[in-house]
Amino acid sequence: MAIADLNTMDNQQNECALTIDSAYKRYGPNSVVLKGLNMNVPQGAIYGLLGPSGCGKTTLLNCIVGRMNLDSGQIRMQAKKKSDVGYMPQDVALYSNLTIKETFNYYGGMYGMTMEQVDNRSEEVIKLLELPSDNSIVDTLSGGQQRRVSFGVALLHDPQLLILDEPTVGLDPLLSQSIWDHLLKLASHHKKSIIITTHYIEEARQANIVGLMRGGCLLAEAPPLQLMSTHGAATLEQAFLSLCQKQYSSSEDELQDNSSYPTDGPVSSPLNENGLFSCSRFKAQLIKNLLFMLRNKPMMMFLFGLPLLQCTLYNLAIGRDPEGLKVAIVNGELKHGLKDCSQYPLTGCNLDLPLSCRYINQIKMKTINLIEFDELSAARSTVERNKAWGMIHFASNYTEALMERINSTFETASPWAIDNSDVSVWMDMSRMGLASKKECIQF
Numbered sequence: 001m002a003i004a005d006l007n008t009m010d011n012q013q014n015e016c017a018l019t020i021d022s023a024y025k026r027y028g029p030n031s032v033v034l035k036g037l038n039m040n041v042p043q044g045a046i047y048g049l050l051g052p053s054g055c056g057k058t059t060l061l062n063c064i065v066g067r068m069n070l071d072s073g074q075i076r077m078q079a080k081k082k083s084d085v086g087y088m089p090q091d092v093a094l095y096s097n098l099t100i101k102e103t104f105n106y107y108g109g110m111y112g113m114t115m116e117q118v119d120n121r122s123e124e125v126i127k128l129l130e131l132p133s134d135n136s137i138v139d140t141l142s143g144g145q146q147r148r149v150s151f152g153v154a155l156l157h158d159p160q161l162l163i164l165d166e167p168t169v170g171l172d173p174l175l176s177q178s179i180w181d182h183l184l185k186l187a188s189h190h191k192k193s194i195i196i197t198t199h200y201i202e203e204a205r206q207a208n209i210v211g212l213m214r215g216g217c218l219l220a221e222a223p224p225l226q227l228m229s230t231h232g233a234a235t236l237e238q239a240f241l242s243l244c245q246k247q248y249s250s251s252e253d254e255l256q257d258n259s260s261y262p263t264d265g266p267v268s269s270p271l272n273e274n275g276l277f278s279c280s281r282f283k284a285q286l287i288k289n290l291l292f293m294l295r296n297k298p299m300m301m302f303l304f305g306l307p308l309l310q311c312t313l314y315n316l317a318i319g320r321d322p323e324g325l326k327v328a329i330v331n332g333e334l335k336h337g338l339k340d341c342s343q344y345p346l347t348g349c350n351l352d353l354p355l356s357c358r359y360i361n362q363i364k365m366k367t368i369n370l371i372e373f374d375e376l377s378a379a380r381s382t383v384e385r386n387k388a389w390g391m392i393h394f395a396s397n398y399t400e401a402l403m404e405r406i407n408s409t410f411e412t413a414s415p416w417a418i419d420n421s422d423v424s425v426w427m428d429m430s431r432m433g434l435a436s437k438k439e440c441i442q443f
């Protein structure tokens with residue numbers, strides 16, 4: 001190839017806002033949507049992407065903006081960051097509880113615009129798109145009005161590349177024409193590149209270039225008048241029909257054969273994120289979430305009220321101290337039982353002082369009735385007769401044999417051993433740290 005030809009090609013690619021080479025995408029082995037599609041969107045032009053429902057237009061746009069990856073191929077773009085692109089998806093994806101103004105403030109903040117910029121731009125956009133009062137809640141708008149707000153969001157930050165998925169569907173013809181006029185002005189005066197999909201084929205005649213898509217590839221890509229003259233057609237629709245008939249003669253399902261499907265790995269959009277953190281994005285998210293909370297009172301009451309109710313019910317049901325429960329105490333730690341406790345202070349950090357006195361002192365503050373026994377067997381037999389009783393045994397001189405007996409009886413290794421009847425509580429003082437006496441235990 002001559003050097004002059006190569007230079008021309010390079011220049012053409014430099015002037016392209018977007019170039020796609022051999023794009024392949026499928027949703028499953030038998031659902032190939034893009035089949036080696038090539039596309040060139042010139043800088044400062046409106047590119048009308050036409051095609052029947054289900055031919056893969058939305059899939060292609062999603063791959064361009066980075067919502068999904070191609071399976072194979074290449075995407076080159078002049079826009080570098082996601083905020084250089086304005087995307088209006090086919091489905092309305094707005095926050096329904098925000099007003100139009102708040103919606104613009106939110107997306108403006110996400111694009112890193114100042115409040116002043118947002119105010120100026122939203123005023124222009126509201127006027128252009130004939131939106132209702134900016135205090136109207138999105139949820140209360142008609143489907144067409146919501147689509148116009150979504151369109152306004154794509155226009156708001158004045159991006160280099162606009163990608164609009166059926167922006168004029170369901171609009172009043174006069175409004176639709178004023179939108180096209182605005183897009184033409186954006187392309188010719190401000191050198192913005194615009195990709196627009198539409199089902200209205202004749203509408204696309206206003207585009208600078210149209211791509212006719214069918215069966216996952218572009219059948220043709222040329223200025224509308226050139227397409228019509230090449231195919232001897234009076235309308236764009238007839239030109240499209242003639243191209244479809246030509247394609248029909250070749251096999252459409254070639255690529256359903258998995259062996260010929262290229263598998264050179266996922267190809268992501270070249271658009272970069274706008275940085276990990278930005279104050280304006282943080283603020284925009286915060287305000288949006290606060291507004292959501294303010295406007296969803298029943299939901300907030302449920303979110304905060306349910307755990308509160310659960311805690312209250314839990315505490316009312318089982319969280320209180322048992323009232324009037326009689327608990328037997330056998331204090332083996334002191335020679336004369338709890339009577340000896342009067343000699344000792346109940347506060348301070350002296351571990352030579354008996355733990356049982358402090359512990360019992362705490363229990364006395366509760367609503368439990370303590371009944372002291374001198375003998376373990378007497379307390380035990382009383383507990384066994386009256387199942388509702390509890391028993392605390394403070395032992396001082398545990399021998400290995402005694403420990404084993406307690407463990408085998410109560411089958412637990414915790415400092416508290418719970419009797420099989422669930423009412424007898426043993427306190428193993430040696431495991432509470434008293435044996436080592438290294439720690440100060442304060443109740």
Ligand SMILES: Nc1ncnc2c1ncn2[C@@H]1O[C@H](COP(=O)(O)OP(=O)(O)OP(=O)(O)O)[C@@H](O)[C@H]1O
Pocket residue numbers: 027031033051052053054055056057058059060090
């Ligand atoms: N998430 C998905 N999982 C599986 N198949 C999908 C998915 N999204 C789209 N498809 C299929 O891919 C094909 C192309 O869908 P796509 O939405 O890209 O078409 P389209 O040309 O934008 O259609 P329309 O003009 O009706 O919006 C369709 O057959 C569709 O069923």
